[in-house]
Amino acid sequence: MNHILAALDPADHDALTTDLRVEHFDSGHVLHEADEPLDHAYFPYDAVVAHSAEQDAGPAVETATIGREGVVSATALIGDDRPFERAVVQLSGQIAVLPAKAVSALHDRSHAFRRLLGAYVQAYAAQMAQSALCSASHSSEARLSRWLLMCVDRTGMTGPLPADSGMLGRLLGVGRPTVTVVTGTLQTAGLIRSAREGITIVDREGLEEACCDCYGRVRRVYDRLLPHARR
Incomplete structure (x- = not known):
């Protein structure tokens, strides 16, 4: 809903x-x-x-x-x-x-x-401001971690997120080879599993630690301003 x-x-x-x-x-x-x-x-x-x-x-x-x-x-x-x-x-x-x-x-x-x-x-508006800071200041690994966490929050999905390298490249502003390196880094750390059908979060707590603080800042704003909109 x-x-x-x-x-x-x-x-x-x-x-x-x-x-x-x-x-x-x-x-x-x-x-x-x-x-x-x-x-x-x-x-x-x-x-x-x-x-x-x-x-x-x-x-x-x-x-x-x-x-x-x-x-x-x-x-x-x-x-x-x-x-x-x-x-x-x-x-x-x-x-x-x-x-x-x-x-x-x-x-x-x-x-x-x-x-x-x-x-x-x-x-x-707070999300857009934080996203601009994130894009300018944080690593591709941190930004991808943030995007994955946000997608799970917004969809409720527990299975693979159907994200291919082309989409992730446009999201991160990098080429496909860099996408492969970034997803490989997170997978080697045991945080995600990347497969043909998409990306699955394996260790959410670990992914939140790998993520920049932008994810938590934006989530706290939504929880504060819209406390009754998360039921």
Whole structure:
């Protein structure tokens, strides 16, 4: 279940239920492009969605990921309806889809929903700030550890995370040979198991120790701002 939807007041939840549908989206599916009107709101259940910023020349750069703790492109639902970023499904799974206008209308009339969505936007901003620091300051091993832990938190998956070297290379901003070295380092340390079907966390406690402090800082922000959204 999506944590934001689960934390809605009963009346607010009922107001959205008639328009809600749950769909399965495959990895690579584009939910929306940047600077285009947002027609739908997406609340991931067990999928992970990546936001990316575009540039005139060169590849897009991933800026943040969203899972069951939040909603895709939340700022476009409470202000201008043209999201700044592109949103692509990174890990396949189920996502609740709602008309963007229905979510915006509920935001306008429900004080409780405004507070809930506002708290999420604040937590998301903290995540983006910490991610920028992490990308500039920390090793590929620490950043991959952080991403794996976040994915498990956001999907609830206990089996392999279906992440290939191409995806991890784009995530870390490195080439495939470096991805092989990084995953090999974590596997040799007994923290993960990398196989054709994906990456499995073998020692979560050890992976948290190998991770930079960015993971814990962001998680504490979400727990503080959205204590009722994790049930």
